[in-house]
Amino acid sequence: MSDGSIRKKIGFIGLGIMGKSMARHLMKAGHAVSVFSRTRSRCEDFIAEGATWQDSVAGAAVGADMIITMVGLPSDVEQVYFGEAGLLSAAEPGTILIDMSTSRPDLAVRIHAEAAGRGLRALDAPVSGGDAGARDGTLSIMVGGDRSDFEAAVPVLAHMGTSIVHLGPAGSGQHCKMANQIAIAGAMLGVAEALAYTLRAGTLRAGLDPTEVLKAIGGGAASSHALHAMWPKMVREDFSPGFLVEHFIKDMTIAQDESRSMGLDLEGLTLVRSLYEALRDKGFGRSGTQALFRHYTP
């Protein structure tokens, strides 16, 4: 191992925009990684790079020290863990199961409880940092679960992220991710509206130059990851994903359900969710979240 750590046998399930990059870091670090994802044809490039393909969730679990899941929706997480030949029945006692998908906190609690009853160790470890963070290995990783399991997982998580924080018991990582998504919802709206204003705000009504505006405001109080990552894409009307609109709606729905159950009414979140749902209904569900700018263009 290049970093002196112990070589692990790792199962990795879910090779989409995020999962491929994350699994690639583990392979490059020298771990033995077995991969499975729902649609093999989307993974041929990754298999050609040398990834060891398995034909099922259970196949990826055989002999694994650790199994990482990076699937899309809570229903996908549920299927991978609780489904027939799912991880909870297929993984060998002692295995650490790490769900890095963004999912429901109560589902993370259920997985943890069921895992504990079977001698398995489960962590919820959703991430922030987007496709670029996954590619660069600079994700922020928010972890819920037992402290000792967190500590055992850190050397592996460190190949994928630069900030790795243990928030508390099972579900805490997902709650932290919801806080992250609530903050991002407001940030995305701010960036889209600032750009819409910029393009119409010239003294001759020809608009300001958006590149110059980014230069001017990007180092000031308006600076944010959303501003720097999304503004140029919105200017180019490049709506390729990134982070899928339908996944952001999934996250905002979870965040709203959770906040309502706490008696908390998040009006900004409700507004942003409704704008994204309108966008999805216009056919932008599989676009990147920067497509919110479409709401402000004819």
Ligand code: NAP
């Ligand atoms: P994605 O591109 O849709 O990838 C999800 C992958 O999981 C797909 O390859 C999918 O297969 C596979 N999958 C789904 N259900 C499965 C199952 N039952 N068994 C095996 N594989 C299954 O999504 P992503 O952008 O990588 O995001 C993954 C998760 O991370 C989501 O929860 C998302 O909210 C979260 N996230 C995303 C970002 C981002 O910027 N993209 C950032 C932070 C967090 P198919 O190819 O058949 O669809």
